[in-house]
Amino acid sequence: MSSPNEQPTEKDSLFTLLTRLPAQLIALGRAELDKAKNEIVGKLKKLGIGVALLIVAIFFVFFAIASFVAAAIAGIATALPVWLAALIVAFGLLLLTAGCVWLGINRIKNGVPVPDETLDSIEKDFRSMSEATQNGR
Numbered sequence: 001m002s003s004p005n006e007q008p009t010e011k012d013s014l015f016t017l018l019t020r021l022p023a024q025l026i027a028l029g030r031a032e033l034d035k036a037k038n039e040i041v042g043k044l045k046k047l048g049i050g051v052a053l054l055i056v057a058i059f060f061v062f063f064a065i066a067s068f069v070a071a072a073i074a075g076i077a078t079a080l081p082v083w084l085a086a087l088i089v090a091f092g093l094l095l096l097t098a099g100c101v102w103l104g105i106n107r108i109k110n111g112v113p114v115p116d117e118t119l120d121s122i123e124k125d126f127r128s129m130s131e132a133t134q135n136g137r
Contacts, residue, residue, distance in 0.1 A: 069089055072089050073085045073086050073089050076088055076089065
């Protein structure tokens, strides 16, 4: 049997060409799958590097926020006792946290990932098919 990489010649019969076709299609499918796999692996590597950089950025922003909190406490402490300044800043941070939690919960409740439009479209397609089969089309 001939290999899938053989080029057709003018002497090849139609039968010979047709017998090569399945092997060539399988080879093409495998090549496309390998190409897709390599592309996905490359993109996943880039994604992993991006995620790692974001984690490093979150690490540094944590300490930056802690520094801002310390600066706010020190600034307020010029007019009030240090314990009261720290209490005021902590209360402000708790208010911000509560607001973020409330907004996050509302977004999660409203953003349940149910593809309503797609489900409606599929239901409509099934109704159309069932009507067509009942009408004999």
